[in-house]
Amino acid sequence: MASIIRVKRSTGATAPSSLNFGELGLTIGAGTQANKGERLFVGDNAGNVDVIGGRYFTDLMAHGPGLVASQSNPTTASNGFVAILDQNRKVDQWNVDNLTLDGNVFSSTNTDGDITIDPNGSGEIVIPDDTFLTFGTSKDSKIEYDENGTDQLTFTGSDIRINIATQSNSKDTGSLFTEGGLGVEKNVNIGGNLNVTGISTFASKIVVTGGVEIDNIGISSNVIATRQGGGNQLFIDPYPDGLSNEGTVIIKGDLQVDGTTTTVNSTSATVNDAIMNVGDVTSIRTVLATVGSGSSTIVIDSVVGINTGDVVTGSSSIPSNSSIHSYIPPAGGVGLGTIFISNNTTAGIVTTTQLTVTHAFDTNTDRGISFNYNTATGTANTKIGFFGYNDSTGENSQAPARSFTYIPDATVSNEVVTGTRGNLDIKGIYYQAGDFSTHGVVYFDSTGLQNSTTAPSAATFTSTQLLTAVTEIAITLGSSQAVTAGDLVTQAGGGTQQGVVKTSSSGTTVTLIGVTGTFNTSADLILNGTGTGKTPTNVSTTYTSKPMWTTTIDGGTF
Known part of the structure; x- marks a missing residue:
């Protein structure tokens, strides 16, 4: 058995x-x-x-080489199985997460799943030369880089439609734009506007009635203007082949500027006027809409700078002494606006009529010239300077309102200038007659205003103070020395140096005032005639010959 x-x-x-x-x-x-x-x-x-x-492992390897599709573990499906490559190192299907590679099909298995091809770093998705990227089951449309032919990216097959509805407002906006040129073999039909930023060449002249718009410029009748929505700048370049500052614009007749700001970026400006006027109290405004008779409402090109109470003239239809009692500014504070005058018009006013607005309102603003400069490298060091009429008082000064001022580092906000006053470097200052005395001495009053003393012939006969010139120094010692204000300090060696102690102290620094001669660091100090046995280690001058009031005249020692 x-x-x-x-x-x-x-x-x-x-x-x-x-x-x-x-x-x-x-x-x-x-x-x-x-x-x-x-x-x-x-x-x-x-x-x-x-x-x-064990069987657990043999079941994992139970399928033939290359078989993956429709296969499962023969015992427990949830255990999965091992794919075995065939002799050509292939399997008949491969799945990774939500992606399936089966035959020539690469597909996603999750509902509405996207397929993303994302090369690492600077890697690229490359389609070889002369290989079609084809669309449609019937290969309806193709894209190919034709390396063997035109060396161009070529579209063939069905028509191409771009269903992106983005509006084009410039060469860099829209549903389709190109940085290079565009060649078209056949007709072009445009349903919207044609906006051309470059040069347009036509075989014959162009005749346009009702005005023409070229880029952002509109020409109609005798008006050249930027078109609506085309920006707020108009350039006149007489020499486009040169630099931006070359060429000359010649204006025959007067030049009227109705804007609020005129900027001149030339390196020099020449004006034949003997007197330059700034802060004009009149401005010109253009009527933009027809005004009927008996109306007090006028639409003009700008209400910037206008205030209630300003007087309006320039049309015989506006009664005399008509003023602005209110106005409506545009949205954003710029552009056209509406004014309401105190009297109704006696007749109509046509568009383009030029009205004169005489300002009759105290704006409490300054007048003068501001300038920009840099104190060092970098825009953070850009400064604004100002000199001119200061409408207000105060601001670290007791000068009265409407004084002439200079501020090297100014802040300008709404035509009001603030900042610390600067220095004045000139040869001399003259006071008007009656505001000074011949041979008088200049002094400052409590407001900081310079005044003149009386003439010497009108000198006072008594005083408790005298004006003298004083030098102050600071002496450093190697050890502490007690001194009392008024002590006389000289120096050994028989020199002429002497001074009076300014402040009582007990330390290594002694301050002397009314100093004569030159103290040195090689001889001992003498205090009230008695040697201190201490030699200065340093002598520094605070100021020399500074005018100063004194109550004591000291004849010195002998």
Whole structure:
């Protein structure tokens, strides 16, 4: 009778707790990746239980080479299976996450799933030369880089429609734009406007009635203007082949500027006027809409700078002494606006009529010239300077309103200038007659205003103060020295140096005022005739011959 040898076994899915060296063990419970079912074990020489096989593993490899599609684990589908390459290193289907590669089809498996091709870093998606990128099941439309022919990207097949409805407002906007030129073999039909920023060449002249718009410029009747929505700048360049500052614009007749700001960027400006006027109290405004008789409403090109109370003239239809009692500014504060005058018109006023507005309102603003400059490299060091009429008072000065001022580092806001006053470098200052005395001395009153003393012939006969010139120094000693204000300090060696202690102290620094001669760092100081045994380590001058009032005249020692 044959012998039966049985190994250790279990119907469960747990590995044996121990096996002797060479002893086998088997589990037949349903195997998964997470347990030890359907496994074959052997004990090693260290008493460890090692997995060496089992049905769990053979089921993973149960399918033929190259088979993936429609395959599953023969025992437990959820365990999956191992794909085995065929002799050509292929499988019949491959799935990664939501992507499937099957035959010549690369598809997504999740509902409405996108397919993203994203090369790493600066990598590119490359379609080889002369290879079509084809659209449609029937290969209806193709894109090809024709390297063997035109060396161009070529579209063939069906017509191309761009369903993007973006409006074009410039060469860089719209649903389709190109940085290069555009060649068209056949007709071009444009349903919207044709805006040309470059040069248009026509075989014959162009005759346009009702005005013409070229780029952002409109020409109609005797008016050249930017078209509506085309910006707020109009350039006249007499020499476009040169630099931006070359060429000459010649205006025959007077030049009237109705704007609020005139900027001149030339390096020099010449004006034949003997007197230049700034801060004019009149301005010209243009009527933009016909005004009927008996109306007090007038639409003009700008209400900037206009105030209630300003007087309006320039049309015989406006009664005399008519003023603006209110106005409506445009949205954003710029552009056309509406004024309402105090009297109704006696007749109509046509468009383009020029009205004169005489300002009759104190704007409490300054008048003068401002300028820009840099104190160092970088825009952070750009400054604004100003000199001219200051309408207000105060601002770190007690000068009266409407004084002439100079501010090197100014802040200009709404025509009001603030900032610290600057220095004045001139040869001399003259006071008008009656505001000074001949040979009088200049002094400052409590407001900072310079005044003149009386003439010497009208000198006073008594005073408790005298004006003298004083020099002050600071002497540094190697050790502390107690001094009292008024002490006389000289120096050993028989020199002429002497001074009076300014402030009582006990330290290493002694301040002397009324100094004569030159103190040095090689001889001891003498205090009120007694030697101190201390030699200065440093002598610094605070000021020399500074005018100063004094109550004491000191004749010195002998």
